[in-house]
Amino acid sequence: MQKYIWLVPLLPLIGAAINGLLGRKLRFSETVIGGIAVGSVALSFLISLTAVYSYGHAGWPKPYLTSQDGFSFNWIPGGAVSINQGSDARREIQSQKQVEERLAAMTPEERRQTQSILVATVDSPRYSLLNIEWSYQLDPLSSIFMLIVTGVGLCIFVFATGYMHGETGFYRFFAYMGLFMFAMLVLVMGSNFLMMFVGWEGVGLCSYLLIGYYFDRQEAANASRKAFITNRVGDFGFALAIFGVIATFGSAQYTEVFEQAKSFPIELLGHWGILSWIALGLFIGACGKSAQLPLHVWLPDAMAGPTPVYALIHAATMVTAGLYMVTRTNVIFQHSQTMLLVVALIGAATAIFAATIGITQNDIKKVLAYSTVSQLGFMFMACGVGAFAIGIFHVMTHAFFKALMFLGAGSVIHGMHHEQDMRRMGGLKKYMPYTYWTFMAGWLAICGIIPFSGFWSKDEILWKSAETTYIPLGWLVWLIGTIAATCTAFYMTRLMAMTFWGKERFLEGAGGEADEAHASAYDKGLAAHDALQPSAGDRPRHEPGEHVGPVHEDAAHHAATHGHGDGHHGAHMPHESPPSMWVPLAVLALLAVIGGFVGIGPAFRTITGSEHPGGNLNIVTWLNPVIWNPATRDFNTAEGGHEAAPAEGAHAEAPVAAEGAHGGAAIYGDTGFNLAHSVENSTHSELATEWIFIVISLVVAGIGILLGVLFYVWRPELPNIWAQRLRPLYNASYNKYWVDEFYGLTVTRRTMDAARGVYRFDSKIVDGIVNGLAWLSRQASRIVGGVDKYFVDGLVNTVAAFIARLMSPLFRAAQTGFTQNYALVMVLGLMVAVAAFYGKDIALAVATAVRNITGTVF
Amino acid sequence: MLNFFSPTLALLFQEAERSRLGEMFYQTRAAAANPDLSKFLVIGALLFIIGVAGVLTRRNIIVIFMSIELILNAANLNFIAFSRYLSQTGNPNAVAGQIFAVFVIVVAAAEAAIGLGIVIALYRNKETIWVDEIDLLKW
Numbered sequence: 001m002q003k004y005i006w007l008v009p010l011l012p013l014i015g016a017a018i019n020g021l022l023g024r025k026l027r028f029s030e031t032v033i034g035g036i037a038v039g040s041v042a043l044s045f046l047i048s049l050t051a052v053y054s055y056g057h058a059g060w061p062k063p064y065l066t067s068q069d070g071f072s073f074n075w076i077p078g079g080a081v082s083i084n085q086g087s088d089a090r091r092e093i094q095s096q097k098q099v100e101e102r103l104a105a106m107t108p109e110e111r112r113q114t115q116s117i118l119v120a121t122v123d124s125p126r127y128s129l130l131n132i133e134w135s136y137q138l139d140p141l142s143s144i145f146m147l148i149v150t151g152v153g154l155c156i157f158v159f160a161t162g163y164m165h166g167e168t169g170f171y172r173f174f175a176y177m178g179l180f181m182f183a184m185l186v187l188v189m190g191s192n193f194l195m196m197f198v199g200w201e202g203v204g205l206c207s208y209l210l211i212g213y214y215f216d217r218q219e220a221a222n223a224s225r226k227a228f229i230t231n232r233v234g235d236f237g238f239a240l241a242i243f244g245v246i247a248t249f250g251s252a253q254y255t256e257v258f259e260q261a262k263s264f265p266i267e268l269l270g271h272w273g274i275l276s277w278i279a280l281g282l283f284i285g286a287c288g289k290s291a292q293l294p295l296h297v298w299l300p301d302a303m304a305g306p307t308p309v310y311a312l313i314h315a316a317t318m319v320t321a322g323l324y325m326v327t328r329t330n331v332i333f334q335h336s337q338t339m340l341l342v343v344a345l346i347g348a349a350t351a352i353f354a355a356t357i358g359i360t361q362n363d364i365k366k367v368l369a370y371s372t373v374s375q376l377g378f379m380f381m382a383c384g385v386g387a388f389a390i391g392i393f394h395v396m397t398h399a400f401f402k403a404l405m406f407l408g409a410g411s412v413i414h415g416m417h418h419e420q421d422m423r424r425m426g427g428l429k430k431y432m433p434y435t436y437w438t439f440m441a442g443w444l445a446i447c448g449i450i451p452f453s454g455f456w457s458k459d460e461i462l463w464k465s466a467e468t469t470y471i472p473l474g475w476l477v478w479l480i481g482t483i484a485a486t487c488t489a490f491y492m493t494r495l496m497a498m499t500f501w502g503k504e505r506f507l508e509g510a511g512g513e514a515d516e517a518h519a520s521a522y523d524k525g526l527a528a529h530d531a532l533q534p535s536a537g538d539r540p541r542h543e544p545g546e547h548v549g550p551v552h553e554d555a556a557h558h559a560a561t562h563g564h565g566d567g568h569h570g571a572h573m574p575h576e577s578p579p580s581m582w583v584p585l586a587v588l589a590l591l592a593v594i595g596g597f598v599g600i601g602p603a604f605r606t607i608t609g610s611e612h613p614g615g616n617l618n619i620v621t622w623l624n625p626v627i628w629n630p631a632t633r634d635f636n637t638a639e640g641g642h643e644a645a646p647a648e649g650a651h652a653e654a655p656v657a658a659e660g661a662h663g664g665a666a667i668y669g670d671t672g673f674n675l676a677h678s679v680e681n682s683t684h685s686e687l688a689t690e691w692i693f694i695v696i697s698l699v700v701a702g703i704g705i706l707l708g709v710l711f712y713v714w715r716p717e718l719p720n721i722w723a724q725r726l727r728p729l730y731n732a733s734y735n736k737y738w739v740d741e742f743y744g745l746t747v748t749r750r751t752m753d754a755a756r757g758v759y760r761f762d763s764k765i766v767d768g769i770v771n772g773l774a775w776l777s778r779q780a781s782r783i784v785g786g787v788d789k790y791f792v793d794g795l796v797n798t799v800a801a802f803i804a805r806l807m808s809p810l811f812r813a814a815q816t817g818f819t820q821n822y823a824l825v826m827v828l829g830l831m832v833a834v835a836a837f838y839g840k841d842i843a844l845a846v847a848t849a850v851r852n853i854t855g856t857v858f
Numbered sequence: 859m860l861n862f863f864s865p866t867l868a869l870l871f872q873e874a875e876r877s878r879l880g881e882m883f884y885q886t887r888a889a890a891a892n893p894d895l896s897k898f899l900v901i902g903a904l905l906f907i908i909g910v911a912g913v914l915t916r917r918n919i920i921v922i923f924m925s926i927e928l929i930l931n932a933a934n935l936n937f938i939a940f941s942r943y944l945s946q947t948g949n950p951n952a953v954a955g956q957i958f959a960v961f962v963i964v965v966a967a968a969e970a971a972i973g974l975g976i977v978i979a980l981y982r983n984k985e986t987i988w989v990d991e992i993d994l995l996k997w
Contacts, residue, residue, distance in 0.1 A: 817996025820922075820989060824914050838867060845870060 005051045005136050008044045008146060009185035015040030016178025023171025030170050034161035037174035041157050041181060045150035052143040056616055075134035076194070132252050137191035141626045144392060144619070145188035145324055148399045152316045153181055155584035159407050160308035162580030163414060167306075173213060177312065180206035184317050188324055192252040193242045196325065200238065200289065203318045204231045210313060211305040220304040227298035234288015234295055238325075241281025248274055254328065261331045262628055262635070268668065269337045269472070276336035282329055283343055290322030290376045293350045297740055300369040307410030310365065315372050315402040320395045323379045327388045331628040334386065334470075337668050341471040344384020348465075348480040351377030353737070355487035359494070360723075360734040363420050364409045367495050371446065372402055374484060381477055382461040386470035389623040393599040394457035396619070400595045401445035401454055404588035408439040411581050412499060415574040416506065422495065427504035431574040434582040436500050438589035443496050445592045447489040448701040453596030458485060459697045460601050466693055467676030470668055475675035482700055489704025497712035506574065598622075603690035630668070866899055866936075898939030905932035919977055919987045923970065930966045934959045 015036045023033055136142075157177065164173055183206055187199025204227075212224030242252065249257045267273040286292065291299035302314050313319070326333060326343065333339055354373035361367045375398050382391035413420055415432050429436045445454035462481050468474040576582065599619040602611045612618040624636035680689040711718045723730045732738070835842070905928055912925025941955030981987055 815996055817993025818990060819992075819995060820914055822995070827910055827914065838864075841867060845867070 002051050002055055002138055004047055005138055005146075005189065008047050008051075008150065009136075009182050009189060011040040011044045011047075012037075012178040012181035012185070016175045016182065019171045019178060020175030023175065028171060030161070030165065033171050033174050034157075037178055038154070038157045038161060040178060041150060041154050044181070044185070045147075045154050048143075048146040048150050051138060052147060055138050055143060056622070073134055074131055076132040130246065130250060130252070132192055132194050134195065135191045136189040137254065138189075139626055140623045141324070141327060141392065142188050144396060144623070145320075146185065148320075148396055149181065149184050149188060149317050152399050152403050152588070153184075153312060155588050156308050156312040156316070156403060156407065159311075159410070159581050159584040160306075162578045163308055163410055164306065165578075169213070173210075173306065176206055176209045176213070177309070180210065180313060180318070184321070187321055191254055193245055193254070193257070194252050196328075197238065197242060200285070200321060200325075201235065203313070203321060204228065204235065204289070207231070207302070207313050207318055210309040211302045213305050213309065217304070219301075223298070223301040223304040227302050230295050230298040231288045234285045237281040237284025237288070238286075239281075241278045241285065244274065244278040244281060248278065258329075258331045258628070258635075261335065262633055264335055266334075266630065266668070267336045267338065269341065272338065273336070275332050276338055279329070279333050279336045279339035280342075282325060282332065283339060283346075286322030286326050286380075287346065288322075289325075290319050290380070291350075291373050292322070292346050292376065292380060293353060294739075296350060296354065296373050297743060299373055300366055300736070303363075303365040303369050307365065307406060307413060310369070311403045311406035311410065314369070315406050316399040319372065319376055320379070320399065323376070323383065323391055323395050326380070326383045327392055327623075328626070330383070330388045330626070333383070334628050334630050337471060340384050340386065341473065342384070343380050344465070344468075344471055344477050345473070347377045347380025347382075347384055348477045348484075349377070350374065351381060351484040352480050352487070353377075355484040355491065356733050357736050358491040359487060360730060362422050364412065364422050364425070364495065364499060365406075365420055367422070367491060368402070368406055368409055371405075371488065371492065372398075374488060375402065375446070377484070378458060378461050378481065381465055381481055384471065385461075385465045385468035385474060385477060387461065387464035387468075388627050389620045390457065390460045390464055390599070392623060393619045394461060396598075397445065397453035397457045397592070397595050400588055401442040401452075401592040404438060404585060404592050405442040405446070407581070407585055407588065408435050408442060411435040411577040411585065412439075412574075414577050414581065417574075419506065422498040424506050425499045426502045426506070427500070428574055429500045430504075432500075432576045434576060435585065438582070438585040439496070439500065441589040441592045443492050445596075446492050447705055448485060448697060449705075450698060451596065453592050453594070455698075455701075456596035456599050456601065459694055460599065462697050463601065463603070463676070463690060463693050466679075467674065469671055469674070472672040474671070475673055478675055482697065485697060486700040486704040489701045490708045493705045493708025494712050497708060501713055502716070601690075603687065603694055606687065869896055870899065895939055895943045898935060898942075902932045902935040902939065905929075905935060917988045917990050919980075919989050922989065923973055923977075926973075927966060927970070930962055934962050937962070 018036055019028070019033050022028070028036075157174075160173070160177065164170055167173065180203060183199045183202025185199070187196055187203060190196050190199060208224045208228040211227050212220050214220040215224075245257055246252055249260045251257055251260075261275065264275055265273070267276050287295045299314055299319065303310050305313075333343065351374050354370045354377060358367050358370035358374060361370060375394070379391045379394045379398070382388070382394060412425065412428060412432065412435060415428070415435065416425060419425070441452065445452035448455045448458045462478055462485070465474050465478040465481055468477075598617055600613050604613075605611055612620045616622055627636055628634070629636050676689060676693070679692060680686060683689050683692070711722075735741070909925045909928030909930075909932060912928065913922050916922050916925060937955040937959045939955075941952050941959075944952035944955070977987060980992065984992060986992070
């Protein structure tokens with residue numbers, strides 16, 4: 001099946017093409033459209049599954065399997081490129097020995113300063129043949145993403161067939177979704193940077209289209225534009241990084257680039273070598289796509305799209321593209337200690353920032369949106385501290401539980417008749433049991449309760465932050481992460497309590513505090529909606545002229561269960577969602593419960609009997625071949641590679657630990673205070689240290705949950721009291737730290753002003769010049785026209801008239817009309833001709849005759 | 859047409875060279891008994907000139923027709939004369955001139971018929987046969 005992985009992205013594209021191009025024209029029913037979409041994704045999932053199985057099964061470890069022998073073609077035949085930036089480094093590699101001699105002569109401090117910039121001075125530029133091919137690559141990383149994208153995507157597609165039921169533009173929705181699947185799969189399966197870029201832009205486009213699915217609503221249109229424009233900032237950095245990669249390595253193919261990159265010198269903190277700049281560009285791209293500070297603003301607004309969209313794109317797959325990219329290029333990132341630190345700090349800042357916002361939001365989707373941003377921050381923390389595999393692990397578990405919770409929220413919204421405000425929910429446990437129990441699994445997972453999936457990944461991230469030897473300030477990252485984890489547990493418990501537990505607030509009539517809150521809970525600029533209207537969240541809209549789908553057979557039943565259109569809003573009772581919606585929830589819930597077992601950490605080795613239990617099925621072991629090891633300066637392709645990585649097994653065994661610690665120190669210099677090592681120094685036990693951190697993270701999760709229960713179940717009056725006491729903090733969090741306002745004031749308005757200025761410049765000066773030139777030409781042409789009309793034509797006319805007047809009597813006189821005149825002229829002409837030809841002869845003859853006759857000579 | 863004249867002229871010149879004022883009468887007598895080619899040509903030329911002059915000068919269209927007949931007959935006379943001359947020199951094709959003369963007569967008859975028809979039509983329209991009153995070619 002490995003040969004057929006090119007079908008994996010192609011099938012959703014075909015499905016999307018059929019739905020998008022023919023769906024409207026042929027008036028497909030929802031069954032057909034849903035069948036095509038779900039079927040294509042299911043086929044993709046099956047192919048991925050078998051391909052990954054056969055890949056992991058045979059010939060392991062096999063770091064890369066590009067489909068060059070199966071399916072590839074020359075996409076961009078580029079030609080020769082001159083490589084200037086990389087030449088120095090390459091020269092250094094060639095004369096490695098000299099460099100080492102010079103380094104040996106230095107003091108350690110000098111060496112640290114010089115190591116990365118010690119390069120040979122003169123070198124002629126190298127040349128490379130740049131050919132960019134379209135081929136797919138199957139390796140541990142892409143296989144994980146293939147399975148996440150197609151597998152979770154399949155669940156979401158099935159869910160969407162239920163959720164989008166009766167929606168206008170049903171075909172359009174699934175066409176966009178299929179297109180998104182295609183772009184996302186190209187992104188994660190491509191074998192070079194340009195293909196990643198194509199997928200990157202493709203998912204950006206589909207995100208734009210899907211957020212703006214209800215394009216007749218102002219907020220959706222605004223949100224889609226916001227997402228697109230914010231992503232452009234990141235894409236700019238990414239594009240620059242790709243240029244840098246091509247200029248440095250002369251290739252865009254991952255295998256070639258990383259093969260060269262791994263022998264580049266490591267750039268220590270504060271040194272900005274070429275790889276640091278490339279990493280910076282890549283990380284800017286990742287920030288845009290993965291909604292990291294300061295480019296996170298688009299993600300919470302993106303919930304204006306339909307809920308399955310949010311689950312698919314903005315929780316499970318697309319936003320993790322940044323993680324994928326950082327992990328894919330971990331060679332480059334690990335070469336730059338500065339960028340590792342930046343990544344870790346940005347990730348930590350985003351985690352705490354979004355988590356604190358999530359505490360005060362009242363819209364169920366908004367809470368989940370900020371939760372997503374926060375969890376993405378956790379993933380970047382993992383990458384920043386060098387634990388790339390753990391970052392991907394968290395991507396995976398997060399994809400399970402966040403997709404689950406988003407679909408659960410969609411189910412709640414569906415059941416609540418498009419009500420999104422949590423203050424109008426409560427007690428839904430009774431009405432929506434399936435949703436409740438599946439949501440419960442997601443809640444426990446994200447809170448990090450053992451043994452749910454979120455625990456394994458989040459705990460590993462915090463542990464890696466504490467014990468990292470890659471960057472300084474690991475303890476700070478750990479501290480922020482722990483606080484953010486507490487906040488996460490708190491706000492997720494709050495969400496559970498407000499939605500599923502407690503009083504059934506939807507039974508209360510509209511008005512009062514809830515109504516006031518309701519009005520302000522939604523984005524500003526919304527059309528005012530009163531309490532008797534369904535709230536603005538996911539309300540289906542029928543676009544004018546659009547195919548509204550087949551008439552539902554039991555329209556009465558439909559109206560009764562969904563209650564659209566009847567006036568008794570207060571009397572709506574929540575109802576459980578149809579099986580097409582809760583079955584995917586159940587599948588995802590199962591994954592959220594057990595998904596973490598593929599990454600059980602080394603702390604449990606006494607129980608599981610192995611550092612990374614599960615053999616190749618353990619995610620760390622599985623990802624080893626794509627993770628570069630700074631100690632060995634190579635990928636962990638050797639068997640048992642998990643032992644060699646300082647990121648993974650620094651404390652596993654004594655020799656490796658020594659190598660990891662000292663090697664790490666030698667590689668990255670002094671990283672200062674290390675929390676884990678300090679604790680270890682006092683406990684004198686590695687295992688105990690690890691368990692201390694596990695207990696800490698469990699305790700903070702418990703504290704968060706207890707606080708949540710205290711605030712929203714036991715003492716429901718407490719939130720208001722504390723909101724009053726901490727009014728400034730509450731306001732800051734409720735208003736999302738005014739980042740949007742700040743951007744509006746600084747960026748948006750300035751940009752608009754600049755645009756207006758440019759417009760004015762254009763309309764006044766540029767257009768003025770153009771119009772002036774046009775005016776000048778008009779005047780000039782008028783003058784020239786005058787000259788032509790009066791002078792040239794006059795001259796011609798004058799001459800013609802003169803000639804005509806002069807000559808016409810002459811010629812007219814010749815034309816008498818009398819035949820005899822013409823005959824006379826003919827005779828005269830004849831005589832003249834004869835005279836011309838024979839005049840001499842005639843004269844001679846006449847003269848001779850006269851002489852003969854008269855005898856005289858003239 | 860000029861080539862047609864050249865042998866005629868050459869013979870004319872020969873004749874003029876031979877003539878002497880003193881021998882003129884003798885020659886005239888001999889020529890009258892057995893006229894040679896030049897006599898015919900001179901007569902033809904005279905006829906032609908009279909015809910042309912008539913065509914150019916007369917106002918009555920009938921007279922102009924008659925003058926045209928003169929021109930045609932001048933040509934006929936030349937044909938016959940050359941035919942005779944050539945037969946005297948033994949040329950087997952000499953009869954061609956006589957045949958041409960017959961053709962000319964036929965053509966002249968046809969031309970006279972058409973011409974008179976035109977004249978009648980003209981007279982019916984313009985009530986005149988004076989050519990200086992007919993200047994239709996001007997328009």
